[in-house]
Each structure stands twice: as C-alpha cells, then as structure tokens.
Amino acid sequence: MNVIVEREKGPLTELGDRIETLRARGMGGSSELEILEEKYRALLSDLFGHLTPWERVNMARHPKRPTASDYLAAFDRFDELHGDRHFRDDPALIGGFAKLRGRRIVFLAQQRGRDTKENIRRNFGMVSPEGYRKAKRLMELASRFGLPIVTLVDTSGADPGIASEEHAQSEAIAACLAALAKVNVPVVATIIGEGGSGGALAIALADTVIMAENSVYSVASPEGCAAILWGDSARASEAADRLKLTSDDLAGFGIVDRIVAEPLGGAHRDAPGFIASVLDTIDAELRALEHRPPVELRDARYRKFRRIGAWETQSREHATAALP
Amino acid sequence: MNVIVEREKGPLTELGDRIETLRARGMGGSSELEILEEKYRALLSDLFGHLTPWERVNMARHPKRPTASDYLAAFDRFDELHGDRHFRDDPALIGGFAKLRGRRIVFLAQQRGRDTKENIRRNFGMVSPEGYRKAKRLMELASRFGLPIVTLVDTSGADPGIASEEHAQSEAIAACLAALAKVNVPVVATIIGEGGSGGALAIALADTVIMAENSVYSVASPEGCAAILWGDSARASEAADRLKLTSDDLAGFGIVDRIVAEPLGGAHRDAPGFIASVLDTIDAELRALEHRPPVELRDARYRKFRRIGAWETQSREHATAALP
Amino acid sequence: MAIPEWLRRLREPGVDAEKDAALWAKCPSCGEMLYRKDLEANLSVCTKCTYHFRMHAYDRINMLVDGDFVEIGTEMLPGDPLGWVDKRPYPAKLESDRKKSNLSEAVVTGFATLDGFPVALGVMDFNFRGGTMGTVVGERIAHLLEEAHRRRLPCIVFTASGGARMEEGMLALMQMAKTTLAVERFMADGNLYMTVLTDPTTGGVSASFAFQSDIIMAESHASIGFAGRRVIEQTLRQKLPDNFQTAEFLLEKGAIDMVVPRHELRETIVRVLDYAVDRKRTMPALKAVPEFAT
C-alpha cells in the first residue's frame, strides 16, 4: 500500500472532482471555483508540503509517476538499439541514440512498466545482466562517436533472480561501472524515481548527478534494511529515516549535484511541466560539460567520486601503534 | 568407418604383434626380428606412403591421433583459465597461461575427447559461442601482458546446435577473429588434426600458420560438400579431392607457412616424437616473431591475409563498360 | 545511376529467368498473385503480407542513394584457382550467374550519398552464387573499407550470403580473415561501420564482417544464422520453430540492434548517420572520389 496514493484519496479527490465538474460546466474564473481551487492548494500543501523520507520513498514509487518512456516522449527523437549481442535483449533497460534539445546523445534508462502487463514484461525495471551488458555496449558506442550519455535511473534494484546470478550479475554491473569510468564523453545521470543500490548506480557513475526532488537513492531498500536491523520489514519507515536517501541529504553529501523541484504533491501532478524542467536541467549540465577535453572530463570524474565519503584520520604513528 | 583405422587392421597388426612378441622374448637384434621389422616398414610404406586427400581426412580424424591435451602434457607448465565471464565455461575450447620451451605464452585449443565419455563432455571439440568468447577474452589478456598466443586447431567445425545459434555463434566467431586482428603479440596457429571451416579459423588468424603433414584444413567438410554438390555425402572422397585441403595444397596457396612432417603411418605412430617436433617448430616461429614491434607485427598480419586469394584483373574501362 | 529498362527487367527479384516475361509474381509467403509493377513500386515487398522479396543489388542501391553511385572494384573478377569441376566447371557456373544476374560478382561496392551523407556502400546479392564469399567478394569488401578509410567515410554493407564459396576452397575461407582485418583497421580509426543483414545471411559472411559492426540492422523477416537451418535440423533430427533464425528472433535474443522493414530502411540508416557521423568531416571527403568532384 502506497502511503501517498492513500493520502490522495478522500477529501483531495473529492475536491478535485468538484473543481473538474465546475470547470466542465464552464465556470472557470467564477469566485466559487476560485475558492475551491484555493482550498485545493491548501489541502495539497497540508498533505504534501512536508514529506518524510518514507513518504518520499512512496512518492518515488507512485504508480502514476512519470517513467523513462514519458521522458523519452518529450525528446526530439529516439532510435532504440537492442541487445547484448550474446544472449538477450533486456526490456528493463532501454537504450539507444536520441536527440534532446537538438543535441545528439546516447540514452539509457531503467524502464518500469506503467501497468501490470508492462511491468511483467519490463520486470518492474529490475535489470538483468543482459541489460547491463547492453548498457555497457552502448556506453562504448557513445564514447567511440563522441556522444554524451544521458541516463535516467528508476529501479528498485538489479534483478535478484536465479538466472541473473547464473549469468553473473555481479560481473555485469561491475563491467557497466567500469565502462562509465572509461568513457571519453560527458555522462549525466538523473534519478527520476527509485534509485535502488548497485543496480541503480550501474548507470549513474556520472559527471553530473541530478535528482528529482522526491526521488530517493539508497544503499538498500528501507524494507530490506528494516528486515536486517529489526527482523521486521514493517519498520521500513524508520529505516528510511536513517538511510539518508532523500535528494536534500544526498546533495549535502556531495553525491547529488542538482535537484529539480517537483510540483506540490509530486511529479505526476504536472508531468509535462516537470519533465520539461528535468530535460532543461540535463541540457544545461550537458552544455557545461560538452566542451571539456576527454582527459579533463575523466580526471574530473575520478576526483568527483574519489572525494565522496567521510572518515576519521589518525596520525600515522597512532594508527601503526594500534595495529601489528 | 575410418579408412585408416581399417587399413591398420589385418596384416599390419599381425606383423606388429609378432614383432612385439619377439621383442618381449628378448630377441632384439636377432636377424629374424630384423627381417620382420624390415617387412613392417615396407608394409607401412605400401599402406601409408601415398595418402589421398580423403585418406588424410581420415588420418586427421584418427581416434588415436594426439589431441591438444597430449601436446599440453609436453609443455613446461599449463594453468588453465576458464569461462566467458557471462554464461558458461566451454570444455571444447581450453585456454590459459602456459610455459613452452621456457617461454611464457597464452595457449588456446579446441579439445576433442580421447574416449566417448570425454567426447561428450568436450562436444567432440565443436566450440560453442561461450568457448569463442573465452578465447577472445584470453587473447585480449595475452595482448595486455605481451604474451605470445599459441593455438592448436582440431575441430570438425563450430557447434551447430540450437543453443549456439541462440547465443549468436556468428557474433562469437566474428569477435574472436576481430580480437586476433587486433592483438599486439605474435600469434602462431597449428592445425594438428581437422581444421573445419570458420570454427577452426576463429583461432587461426595467425602470424604463422603451421600444419601437421596429415592434418586437413577445409572450407567445408567433404561430407557436407558432397551432400551439397551431388546430394550424396558418400561421395566425400571425391569432394575431398576437389577441396584442396591438404597441407601441401595449402602451402601452395600461401595459406600455410610451415608443414611438420609426420611419422610414416601418421602422428599417432610416434606421438611423443611428433609432438616434440611440432613444439620445436612453434618455438622457432615464436623466436622469429617475438622481437618485432607490435605495429610491425600487426601490419605484417594484415598484409599476409590481404594477399591471400586469386582473381582475374580486368582493365577498369572494360569492367566499367560491362556494368551499369 | 541510370539502369536501362531492359536491364532492370532482367533483374526482377525472386523470379526465374524463364518466368521473367510474366506480368505476375506469386508471393511465396501468402500465395497472393502480385502485379509486378505494383510489387516493384512497393520495393519488392508483398502488398498483402509484407513478405520481403530478395532484392537485386542495383535495385537496392537505387532505393538508397540520392543520385549517383560510383562503383569501384569492378576490375576484380573471379578466377578459378582450384580448377574446380563438379557437375559443371566453376567458370561455367560463374558465366551463367553473370548472365542471370547481370553482376560480375556477389557484391557491388562503391560510393554514394544518402540524404547528403557521403558513404562507402557495399551490397551483396544472393543471385550471384548464392551470395557466397570467394576471393573477389573478400577483395572488394576489403578494398571498399580501405578506400572508405582513406576518405574517412562511414561504411555500410548489406549482407546476403550462403557462406564461403566452396568452389574456391580455403581461399574463400581466408576472406573471413581478410575482411576482419580490414574492418578492424577501419573501425580502430574511429570510423562508423554499419551492416544491414538481409535474407539470408549465414556462414562465413555472418561470422565475419556482418557481425563486426558498430550498428547491426536486419531487414524484416530475414533469415540470419551461422549454421544453416537444414544442417541443424539434420543434425538434431527435429523440426525447428518457424521463427528460428529470423531477424525478429535475433532481436529478442539480443544479437542485433534493430529490425527494420524495407520501407523504413533508408530513413533509419540516415538517422543513424546523423547521430554518429560528423557531417562537416565527411562532406569534403567524397570530393576525393573523382566522380563526385564536381
């Protein structure tokens, strides 16, 4: 049960319906409608003005939240490329050539389904080794032809099935990361929904990491974390508090470079507008990166991630003394 | 039915048995034994002195003919490396680090079985895409660390099964060839048994190609060729005549650089001696190649294969006139 | 490229020479009788079931290029290095294929522009010795790649092949090595190499320059594989599913980038060129081809 979806039911939906009805009757601009609209905004603000980390997790998983293909629809053009050349085309990871704001790029994204049937086909956006190998191949293609790489992250995590283990999921993710470490072109990754652990990072080792305000990016799912800590996945909300998985937290750690504000109540309340602002942000970041020479680009990428982390430093003497 | 195995039965076996018996009785050096030995040599020469192409095909497929692992046993050392890192380790293609005559190399070979059980495990030396991908990986490893590549070719052809097609056998062979085209280290390939078409060539795009005298290397199996030409695979012998698949023929075409003479009656009649002379030849060829700079090596490889072929040249005017 | 009408007629796809005069062609897939003019106007795609008839190399080139096509490599013609005879001598087979197909070999190579993009273009034709690769196919492909390399032009090759050409024995097999080396040298320098696999693409061509490209397209319904379907069926003694080795099957299995219907082929190729090729770099390059110098 999604806590955001639940909260959208009842008064908010009622109010929304009434507004719709009045609008349909041509009462736009009437004072009655204005009052209702004002009420609606106030209610939205009450309900969604201050979201807890767990509420953001639910926002990130909202069934109506725009998925990669919704973003793609706002691109100038997309030509999908398929397959790992060895074994399978993984529909959970889409990729190909694209044109965005007039710029030629290589596009990669985890693709959740927008309904049950598509979710099954897309494996709920959980990528198999074949998907990561396709991604790696396209990253290398991008590097070969000097095309910037734009990725959209939206997955609860890499596929944890038997076949994925048998086909060396670890190697596939590791190779995908290694490919991003090597590419000679700008990489801009955007967390648009759920950024689940290594399966998300595999396409997010980027020069610039953008995050939608209500998306989350986490080392483990709150449910999994709660199960490990307290043997009780129902305490996911508490785990979410601790994991520091919100865009604000991650910007604070230097893990996220840019946050794109969402409409009150979440991206799905004005999908076209929100998508446009994400694409504008990507466009701006690419513009800032695109003229940097490859060596400089790779060095900056190295330094960026090299810096991330927090630890204590002991004097070498002390450290040495404490250890054999 | 192998025509060579058939020919080995009867008088030759009888004579051999009698010689064995006398030797066992301590009659070495006796005139009786000498006469028999003389007879034996004469019979060998009668039976195997002049082999037709089809007989050589049968010699190449002789069940007692030394396989890759027999050669490996004469190396200083072998450390097998496994797997394509994605899907499977293919036992039909063995590879790894090795030391040969004191030289560190990367070794690759098709491995037939030496009995039915091993043949099933090794898929009769017919390599699957995973095997070629392992080979490609090890070729790149060799190039990375400056180790020469030594390959032994012994396969009726690439595996033609459903799974191999599903896992893109074409791509696997093509990628293996491409890897050999790129490596910065010397490559010496030796056809030790059957060199069956593209599945053999995949590990034989080499700076030096050596051929055991009675091995064969063919664009198609004689049986397959006969089936296509006359709808009758029983006419394989005739097809073998036409295909020009013997070591002599191929040396004449510039496809094979060195031929290693076999003992009368085939390599299996003195396996250790023959293996030693093959390894000596490989050693000598590596010595000739090993100090050439990578660029020169790759250029020579390019020119070597670029030259192979025979065609007519028409004056450009004529040619142009003949075509729209 | 001006192809005389009589020659064009000689080269109607998927039809025996004897039936050439006929006005109708039967679709081997749905059985529909198709009026030849309609079929031709529809790029040899069945108007009823979208079955893709095999296309003659020059028809395909006409379908693709903006205007001129400057052919190269025509001076290389097949010899008979093995002195091959089976039911007929190899030279006689070559001669009759030449007449039947009006081609000098199983591949046509040259330069052209596609929507303004200068490219090197190779097109194989199944009508000549089943598109098999002998020395001349290998030579022309390698030559095309070298000429494209010199000019830094993208190279696009349409494959259609039954594999290596038996009648040239191991010299034919060695063309896999030759073309591979040429492809690698071409690609290593950052040039775009693209292949379009058409029906059928198998054997030595499939396992060399067909699958070594940056982008692999396949034409709808094309049959693509290493081993022939019949070989596999005979080996396994079982019937294979209908979609086995089809372009659509290979797309699912991840082997190729895209399946493209013939009607969308040109625009799709142009879009890929637009993504991967720097127009500013290649435009002056074609001027080095004398025929394009004007």
Place this chain on the structure above:
Amino acid sequence: MAIPEWLRRLREPGVDAEKDAALWAKCPSCGEMLYRKDLEANLSVCTKCTYHFRMHAYDRINMLVDGDFVEIGTEMLPGDPLGWVDKRPYPAKLESDRKKSNLSEAVVTGFATLDGFPVALGVMDFNFRGGTMGTVVGERIAHLLEEAHRRRLPCIVFTASGGARMEEGMLALMQMAKTTLAVERFMADGNLYMTVLTDPTTGGVSASFAFQSDIIMAESHASIGFAGRRVIEQTLRQKLPDNFQTAEFLLEKGAIDMVVPRHELRETIVRVLDYAVDRKRTMPALKAVPEFAT
C-alpha cells in the same frame, strides 16, 4: 610480520570470542571436532572434509607473503557520517568489532613480496562488520591501487564482503564508483590486477572491484554472488540447490577463471605473477616503499 602469540590466539578463525580458550573447533560442514593447533597448521582447512574456515586477514597475509608486510592506509578510520543508530549506535558497533577482530576496518592493505614478486596486497576480513564496504574500505582500496600504480606493482585483492555498509548509507554505495575508477585507472596503464574471491563475496564489493580484474580466482567452496542467497529464496519462495553461488558453480557458469584450494593459493598466485609480470620492472619498484628500501 611479528604478531604476538596472544594476538594470534585472539584471532582464531570461525570462533566466537567466548569459546576462544577452547582447544577444539567443530567443523560446520562435517561436524568433526578439530584440534585447534592442527586446524591452524592446516591453514584453517578442515582436515577431514576440506571445509575452508574463514581466515583472519593477518593470518591470510602471513600465509602468503615472504616475510615483511608493510601496511598502509591505517591512518584512515571509519567515522559516523549519518549519525547512525539502530539497536546500537554505529560507533559502538565499530568499537566492538575492533576489539573482536583486532582490525581497524574490514580491509588490510599494504606491500609485500610473494616468492620474490613485489606486490600491493589488499585483504578483506569478514570479522569486521561482515566485510561490508564503508568509506574506509573504499578509500583504502583506492589508495592501495594508486600507490601500486605509482610503483607499477601488480595488485592482488582478497575479497570477503556482505556488500555495502548500511550504516554509512549512500556514502558506502559510492565506494563502488570510487573503487571502480581506481581499478580502471590502474589497469588502463597495463598493470596486473588480480582478485581472489573468498567466502563470502557478495553485493557491492562483488559488483565492483571483485569482478573487474584481469584474473579472478575463487577459494574452494566460497559463496559468491550479487544478491544474497536468502534474498533470492525469499523472493522466489523456493529452496535453491546446495551448490548455487558456490565457487565451483561459478566456474561452470564461466564467471571466474579458477577455483583454487587454500593450500594451492600461494603457488597459483605466484605462477600467475610469473606469467603476467615482468620481474625486472617491478623489483626496483618496491624499493620506493621505505620499509623495503633496505
């Protein structure tokens, strides 16, 4: 490396601190009661069934190196960037792991020689926070690779990890990126990078520096995978076969180069070094490490 006897005893593998005084250990695989001295003398491999007990990092280092081991990176110690508290505060967990394992973090890094080959060596230890990767593990691995790179030494890393360390949140996950970048920069310059996967190697460590190496060995019977076995079983609601995710299973599945029993590990590593490393180049390099300068 001189390890005091009392410290060595503290670090007996596979045993709770409480039972430490006991003279006997029970093999979790075959149930055999093993005399500790024998077990230790046998490199912590069960003398009856060859079950490989997990090894303490320093014991492993002792088993491998010729003589001296010069540890680096000890000045980096874990902080508490998230102010993490669950049942206990993270710093308290760190403190008790420090005491229990006598390690300052889940990886030990430094320089040594193996049969005369100078190498950079990293050894993870499951006894510290289940070998999870937090900032300091990432830092020490990256630092090791940078120092090895500077000296052009081969680098060998023994992995043992439950994945990324939850208590450091996304800062832990980012160590996958950090180590990947360090590995790639190291390897791109032609240096040998080898990993030995020991029990268990999973999650973020498995999906980064464990599987990015030139040569991947795994210790016999080690459990290796991305997702944990229990996660998969819970998701699929079915029991997995016993050999699932074992080193031996992965060898069949082509994921790793070799499975090596602990007793052959040292000599196998040395042989690989002998194949891939130019002794003449690396020998002077170690002299740049002050402790090896003599």
